[in-house]
Amino acid sequence: MQIHVVQRGQSLYGIAQTYGSTVNDIVEANEIPNPSVLVVGQALVIPIIGSFYWVKAGDTLWSVSRLFGISYQELARVNNISPNQALRVGYRLYIPPRRKVRGEFNGYVEPRGNTVAPALETAAREAGPFLTYLAPFSFQVLRNGSLKEPLLDEFPAIAKAHNNVLMMVLTNQENDQFSADLGRIILNDIPIQDRLLNNIVTTAKKYGFRDIHFDFEFLRPTDREAYNQFLRKAKARFNQEGWFLSTALAPKTSATQKGEWYEAHDYKAHGEIVDFVVIMTYEWGYSGGPAMAVSPIGPVRDVLEYAITEMPANKILMGQNLYGYDWTLPFVQGTVAKAVSPQQAILLAANNHVAIQYDNKAQAPFFHYTADGKRHEVWFEDARSIQAKFDLIKELGLRGMSYWKLGLSFPQNWLLIRENFNVVKRT
Numbered sequence: 001m002q003i004h005v006v007q008r009g010q011s012l013y014g015i016a017q018t019y020g021s022t023v024n025d026i027v028e029a030n031e032i033p034n035p036s037v038l039v040v041g042q043a044l045v046i047p048i049i050g051s052f053y054w055v056k057a058g059d060t061l062w063s064v065s066r067l068f069g070i071s072y073q074e075l076a077r078v079n080n081i082s083p084n085q086a087l088r089v090g091y092r093l094y095i096p097p098r099r100k101v102r103g104e105f106n107g108y109v110e111p112r113g114n115t116v117a118p119a120l121e122t123a124a125r126e127a128g129p130f131l132t133y134l135a136p137f138s139f140q141v142l143r144n145g146s147l148k149e150p151l152l153d154e155f156p157a158i159a160k161a162h163n164n165v166l167m168m169v170l171t172n173q174e175n176d177q178f179s180a181d182l183g184r185i186i187l188n189d190i191p192i193q194d195r196l197l198n199n200i201v202t203t204a205k206k207y208g209f210r211d212i213h214f215d216f217e218f219l220r221p222t223d224r225e226a227y228n229q230f231l232r233k234a235k236a237r238f239n240q241e242g243w244f245l246s247t248a249l250a251p252k253t254s255a256t257q258k259g260e261w262y263e264a265h266d267y268k269a270h271g272e273i274v275d276f277v278v279i280m281t282y283e284w285g286y287s288g289g290p291a292m293a294v295s296p297i298g299p300v301r302d303v304l305e306y307a308i309t310e311m312p313a314n315k316i317l318m319g320q321n322l323y324g325y326d327w328t329l330p331f332v333q334g335t336v337a338k339a340v341s342p343q344q345a346i347l348l349a350a351n352n353h354v355a356i357q358y359d360n361k362a363q364a365p366f367f368h369y370t371a372d373g374k375r376h377e378v379w380f381e382d383a384r385s386i387q388a389k390f391d392l393i394k395e396l397g398l399r400g401m402s403y404w405k406l407g408l409s410f411p412q413n414w415l416l417i418r419e420n421f422n423v424v425k426r427t
Contacts, residue, residue, distance in 0.1 A: 001045060001046070001047065001048065001049075001050075001051060001097070001098075001415060001416065001419040002019055002045070002048055002052060003043055003044070003045060003046075003051075003383045003384060003387060004018075004019070004043070004044045004045075004046050005041060005042070005043050005044075005358075006038045006039060006040055006041060006042045006043075006044065007040065008040050008355075011038070012026055012027065012032075012038065015044070015046070019046045019048055019052065020048065021046050021047065021048055025047050026044060026046060026047070029044075029045050029046075029047045029411065029412075029415060030044050030045060030411055030412060031343065031409065031411045033347065034350070037350050039346055039349045039350050039354075039355065039356055040355035040356065041349075041355045041357055041358065041365070041367070042346055042349070042356055042382075043356075043365070043382040043383040043384050043412070044383070044412075045383050045411075045412045045415050045416065047415065049097060050094060050095055050096050050097050051095045052092050052093065052094060052095065053067075053068075053092070053093045053095050054090055054091070054092055054093075055087045055089055055090060055092075055093065056089060057089050059089075060072075060086075060087060061076055061081075061083060061085070061087065064087075064093060068098075069098075069099060070095075070096065074096070075093065075095075078094055078096055079093050097419070099394075100419075100420060100421055100422050101394055101420070101421060101422070102421065102422050102424055103393065103399070103400040103401070103417075103420070103421035103422070103423060103424065104132040104133070104276075104317065104399050104400035104423070104424045104426075105130055105131050105132050105133070105317075105400050105401055105402070105403070105417065105421075105423060106131065106132065106133040106134075106135055106167065106278065106400075106401075106402035106403065107124070107127050107133070107134055107135065107402075107403045107405070107406045108135045108136075108137045108169070108402070108403065108404050108406065109123070109124050109134065109135065109136055109137065109155065109405060109406045109407065110136075110137040110138075110150075110405050110407075111136070111150060111151040111153070114151075115151070116151045116153040116154070116155075117407075119407065120406070120407045121153065121154050121155070121158065123406045123407045123409075124154075124155060124158045124406055125161075125162075127406055127414065128158055128159070128161065128162030128164055129162055129423075130414050130417045130418070130423055131162065131164050131423070132165060132400070132423060132424050132425060132426060133164060133165045133166075133167045133211060134155060134158065134159040134162075134164040134165070134166055134167065135167035135169050135213060136150050136151075136152055136155045136167075136169065137150060137169050137171075138150055138169040138171040138173065138215065139168060139169060139170045139171070139203070140170075140171055140172075140173045140174070141170055141172055141186055143182060143185055143192070144195070145186075145191075145192040145193070145194075145195030145196040145198075145199060146195070146196075146199055147170075147196075147199050147200070149203070152207060156207050156208055159208075160208070163425040163426075163427045164425075165211050165244065165426050166207065166208055166210060166211070167209065167211040167212075167213045167246070168200070168203070168207075168209035168211065168212050168213060169213045169215055170200065170212070170213065170214050170215065170216075171215045171216065171217075172186065172216045172217070172218075172219070178216075178217040178218040179218075180218050180219055180223075180260070183216055183218075183219040183220065183223060183264075184219075184220055184223060186230070187219070187223050187226040187227055187229075187230050188223070188226055193233075197233070197234060200212060200234075201237070201238075201241065204241070204243065205241075209243070210243050210244060210426075211243060211244035211245070211246055211275075212234065212238055212243055212244070212245050212246070213245075213246045213247065213248065213278075214231070214234070214245075214246075214247045214248070215247070215248035216247075216264075217248070217250070217261065218261055219264035219265075220264060221260075221263035221264055223264050224263060224264040224265075224266055225266075227264055227265075227266070228266055228269040228270075228273065231245070231247065231269075231270070231273045231274060235273055235274065244275040245273070245274045245275055246274055246275055246276045246277060246278065247270050247274050247277050247278070248277070248278045248279075248280060248319075249265045249267065249270060249277050249278065249279050249280065250262045250265050250279075250280060251280055251281050251282075251299075251303040251319075252265065252267060252303065252306065252307075253303055253306045254306060255267065255268070255310070267307060267310035267311055268310045268311065270311065271310055271311020271312060271315055272311075274315070275315070276315045276316070276317060276399055277315060277316055278317045278319055278402040279303060279304065279316060279317070279318065279319055280319040280404075281295055281299075281300045281303050281304065281318055281319045281320070282294050282295040282300075282319055282320065282321040282404065283295075283321075284296055284299055285325060285379055286325075286337075287325055287336050287337045287338075287339065288335075288336055288337075289331075290327070290331040291327040291329065291331060291337070291377040291379065292362075292379065293359065293363075293364035293366070293379050294321045294323070294324060294325065294364075294379060294380075294381075295319075295320065295321055295364075295381075295389075296359075296361070296363070296364060297361075297362060297363035297364075297388050297392070298361065298362070300389070300392070301392060304316065304318060304392070304396055304398065305396070308396060308397075313396055313397040313398050313399070314397060314398070314399050315399060316396075316398045316399055317398070317399050317400050317401055317402040318389065318392070318398055318400070318402070319401075319402050319404065320381075320386070320389060320401050320402065320403050320404070321381065321403075322341065322342075322403050322405060322406070322408040322413070323339045323340065323341060323380075323381075323404075323405075323408050324339070324340050324341075324342065324345050324379050324380025324381060325338065325340065325378070325380075326338040326339075326340050326345075326348070326376055326377075326378045327376065327378070328374050328375075328376055329368075329374070329375040329376060329377055339408075340378065340380060341380075341408035341409045341410060342380050342381050342382060342408070342409065342410040342412075342413075343409040343410065343411070344409070345365075345367075345378050345380035348369065348378060349367050349369070349378075352370075352371065354368065355367065356382075358384060363384065363388040364380075364381070364385045365379070365380060365381070365382045365384070365385060366378060366379045366380075381413075382412065383412040383413075383416060386410075386412065386413050386416055387416055387420075389401070390416060390417075390420045390421075394420070400421070400424075
């Protein structure tokens with residue numbers, strides 16, 4: 001699988017010829033709506049076995065082999081050249097397919113309103129082969145220990161058809177906002193807590209949930225140990241049913257990190273108690289803040305490197321956004337950026353005749369455009385940015401990745417999962 005960045009003057013026909021592919025294969029793989037219109041800087045996935053690398057000044061077999069995680073002897077062998085051969089600039093090297101590892105993948109799906117949009121069910125079906133877990137969002141915990149159910153419709157059947165573990169997501173949300181006071185009640189009122197656990201068991205059996213996932217956020221710092229004790233109690237209860245227990249955690253870089261999102265999330269305790277965690281490594285660039293990458297690789301790495309000092313790496317799913325944002329400039333506090341999918345971002349660049357740039361420090365694409373006299377800045381995800389995250393998962397030995405959220409078109413992501421991982425199915 002080759003990642004190709006479109007250069008000025010290039011056409012799909014020329015790109016296909018370069019890699020021994022076809023225009024139709026490239027259009028289908030990348031879901032290109034108008035094959036005659038490519039955006040300069042657009043990252044395409046070329047569906048070939050392995051990839052090619054063109055030698056740059058200063059490259060050696062050894063330095064190129066290090067880039068791709070293979071030995072220089074193997075690189076020489078597959079290219080039928082001497083291991084001691086000097087490389088000339090522009091020489092094309094064939095790179096064997098990437099090393100695959102086992103990986104688990106979760107996809108949250110969030111139906112909104114009174115009905116489930118058919119497109120959302122279609123997105124879940126299309127993602128199903130690449131997922132270990134499918135997570136309808138969310139069962140809202142009520143103050144009396146009962147549950148407000150989300151729209152489930154066909155999601156249990158979709159999960160079953162694709163051997164996905166159906167994940168029961170439970171939140172302390174009221175009026176679509178996380179509530180510290182609701183959390184206080186659930187974590188400290190034992191009769192209500194017991195009623196909640198009974199309701200979870202009954203509901204999970206009804207729909208076939210096999211992972212119980214607590215996404216309790218913005219809890220009071222004083223409820224940190226109460227949350228740990230609740231999870232221990234829940235784990236003992238769900239073990240009787242043979243179910244997994246997982247949690248969603250804020251992206252921390254130390255055990256003493258201050259802030260209402262962080263203090264009640266005890267990485268070390270969760271690592272000891274639950275089967276796995278989702279660490280929400282996104283929203284550095286957020287809808288209500290200034291324009292920047294949503295999940296820049298540096299801060300993501302900082303969080304995960306801290307996390308593996310507190311819990312086993314194989315219990316961690318890296319959180320990953322399937323969305324980007326379109327900000328109106330200059331940023332004014334109180335304004336809200338518009339969410340866009342990767343495909344929508346590329347179309348936006350095409351319609352405004354602007355090139356896509358790439359920030360190598362953040363490992364994220366971005367561009368600017370002007371509409372109605374207003375300057376805009378867009379950050380999103382592409383094949384390069386997601387490959388950088390997949391490389392980090394492999395480097396740190398993480399369990400896999402969790403996506404927020406399905407229904408945002410990013411076809412290259414699923415192709416690159418197949419290229420990098422053997423997706424675990426826990427049937």
